[in-house]
Amino acid sequence: MSVYKSSTGLDENIAAILCYLFAFLGAFVFVMLEKRSRFVLFHALQSIFLFVALMIGHVLAGFIPLLGPLLASLLTLAGLALWMTLLVRAGQGKWLKLPWVGELALRQARQM
Template identity: 85%
Template sequence: MSVYKSSTGMDENIAAVLCYLFAFLGALAFVLLEKKSRFVLFHALQSIFLFVALMIGHVLAGLIPLLGPPLASLLTLAGIALWIVLIIHAGQGKWLKLPWVGDLALHQARQL
């Protein structure tokens, strides 16, 4: 359990898990509300950027005839696997930084 609290009064790790559980909207709420915890802000931003990247990937896969549907299915499975791993790591209080979206989230979290 995390002994640090977020601006919402929740433990940091619980708030970070909620950023992933409620995907885009939950993460957006924490970006708007969080003023104290860089940990929560990082996970909220990473959740948003990952969700957007997956949506863009699905749109692009839909534009590819024949290979698009299997590619979209693989993207969905990868997204679910990432979602589970990120929830577990956030719950354990770990800063699991994904390539590209994690770098962007960390950069933005430092600036806010």
């Protein structure tokens, strides 16, 4: 349990979990509402960027003959593993920064 509160009144780690648990919807809500916690903003932005990247990957895999379904399946498994890992780490109050999307999320959170 986090001792720090988000500007929404929730503990930071609970707010960060909700950013991943409800993917786009939860993350967009926290990007709009969060005014104080860089931790929550980071996780909200990383959630958005990660799931957008996974969706783009799935669309692109659909254009690849023969190997597309295999790539899409691998993306699904990777996405599920990332989602579960990020949920747990956010609940622990950890800043798990993914390559590329985590860097982008961190830069954006610092500017907000």
